[in-house]
Amino acid sequence: MLVLDNFLLFFFGALIGHVVPRFPVLLMSRGRGFNVHFPPHPEAMPLGPHLNQRILHLRTFYWLSLVVVVVPLTVGLASVRWGNAAFGFGLWLAGGWLVINRLQSFIGGPKPPWTMGMAEQLQTVMNRSSSDAACCAWPVPVWGITEVRCSNCDARLLRLARPDLGRRRTDGRIMGLLRLLISDGYPLVSSEEE
Numbered sequence: 001m002l003v004l005d006n007f008l009l010f011f012f013g014a015l016i017g018h019v020v021p022r023f024p025v026l027l028m029s030r031g032r033g034f035n036v037h038f039p040p041h042p043e044a045m046p047l048g049p050h051l052n053q054r055i056l057h058l059r060t061f062y063w064l065s066l067v068v069v070v071v072p073l074t075v076g077l078a079s080v081r082w083g084n085a086a087f088g089f090g091l092w093l094a095g096g097w098l099v100i101n102r103l104q105s106f107i108g109g110p111k112p113p114w115t116m117g118m119a120e121q122l123q124t125v126m127n128r129s130s131s132d133a134a135c136c137a138w139p140v141p142v143w144g145i146t147e148v149r150c151s152n153c154d155a156r157l158l159r160l161a162r163p164d165l166g167r168r169r170t171d172g173r174i175m176g177l178l179r180l181l182i183s184d185g186y187p188l189v190s191s192e193e194e
Contacts, residue, residue, distance in 0.1 A: 006086040013090025017076065018181070021069040021098050024061035025185060026177055029054075029166025041169040041176075044142035044151070045162065047126050051143070052119045054165055059114040062185065066102055069095045101184075113163040113185035122148070125157045146189055161187035 019026070028034065037050040045051055072095040079088025105111055125148055129139040136153035148158035164185045169176035179188075 009084055009087040010090040013076065013079070013087040013092075014094040015090075017072040017091040017094025018098070020072050021065040021095065022181065022184075023068060024064045025058060025166070026180060028061060029058060030168060030173065030176065035167055038165070038167050041167045044144045044149075045165065047122055047129075047141040047143060047148065051165075052123055055114050055119045055122070056116070058163075058166060058185065059112065059116065059119075062112050062114055063102070065098060069098050073099075110186070113187070118160065121158060121160060129157070145187075161189060163187050 034054075037048075038045060038054075072091045076088040076091030076095060079085070079091065081088075102112075122143070125141050128134065129141050129150070135150045135155035135157065138152050140151045141148055141157050142151045143160075143162050146159070146161050147156055148160060149156055164180050164183060164187075166180075169179070
């Protein structure tokens with residue numbers, strides 16, 4: 001029975017160490033006041049300054065997890081030293097994995113789900129849509145699941161898969177949070193070029 005208890009405490013510590021650093025992305029982006037300018041989840045996102053602001057906020061929250069992860073790492077270290085070692089090791093392992101995951105993007109591997117480059121690409125599409133090089137007379141660029149298209153003429157403007165943008169989902173808050181915990185914000189599908 002002692003082995004099962006230690007395993008459950010390790011699993012509980014790992015779960016807490018996985019969730020706590022992601023609180024800014026999980027909670028801040030799902031707030032009611034944070035989503036007043038966006039349509040409900042399955043619909044395409046219209047391009048605009050609020051969308052770019054959302055991407056930059058999520059980018060900040062993504063990197064803020066490197067600061068918040070200090071809490072589970074510290075509690076885990078204290079728990080290994082003075083409390084339950086299995087629980088502390090779970091906290092330490094999940095927190096350490098998050099640090100490695102975030103920092104590996106500097107040396108290779110996948111980029112973060114929300115980047116400055118993504119916001120710049122969307123701004124370029126918006127600028128092009130309001131210039132003489134627009135795809136049609138009344139361009140309305142929207143960001144679908146795998147690409148940015150004009151909703152009037154259906155022209156493809158940019159191949160870029162849409163990451164989780166923190167909108168409320170039709171399947172409920174719990175499933176939305178669970179999906180975000182599993183995907184860590186990355187798109188569940190990729191565009192043709194990716």
